[in-house]
Amino acid sequence: MSEPSSQAPKLLYCRCAYAQVVPQGVKNGVLEKLCESGASFESVSDLCEMAAHRDPRLKAFAESTPLRIAACYPRVVRGLFRQCGSPLPEEGAEVLNMRAQSADEVAAGMLKGE
Numbered sequence: 001m002s003e004p005s006s007q008a009p010k011l012l013y014c015r016c017a018y019a020q021v022v023p024q025g026v027k028n029g030v031l032e033k034l035c036e037s038g039a040s041f042e043s044v045s046d047l048c049e050m051a052a053h054r055d056p057r058l059k060a061f062a063e064s065t066p067l068r069i070a071a072c073y074p075r076v077v078r079g080l081f082r083q084c085g086s087p088l089p090e091e092g093a094e095v096l097n098m099r100a101q102s103a104d105e106v107a108a109g110m111l112k113g114e
Helices: 024-037 047-052 057-062 074-083 103-111
Strands: 010-014 042-044 067-071 093-097
Touching: 010 024, 024 103, 047 057, 047 074, 057 067, 057 074, 067 074, 067 103, 074 093, 093 103
Parallel strands: 010 042, 010 067, 067 093
Antiparallel strands: none
């Protein structure tokens, strides 16, 4: 059995710029809290667009565990990575749902342990 990783998770924030299905206030609130925290994170304009274009960065993200992603529904995000041939691992990748959670909940989940 492997030891739990003590490595800080890579934080990935999706602006969901094209689908516009995530409430603007939640997206802005999460981004503001991430910036205020001083934590290192990567922001992308839209994971759906990246998957549609088979962006090679998705593979790099999938291999960067532990990983926390602020986006939309976990099953959708996992499906996008699968679609590109770079599935997220079951262990070590956490998706926080900005469509169903508040900005405070998502930011707390992203920053836990920071």
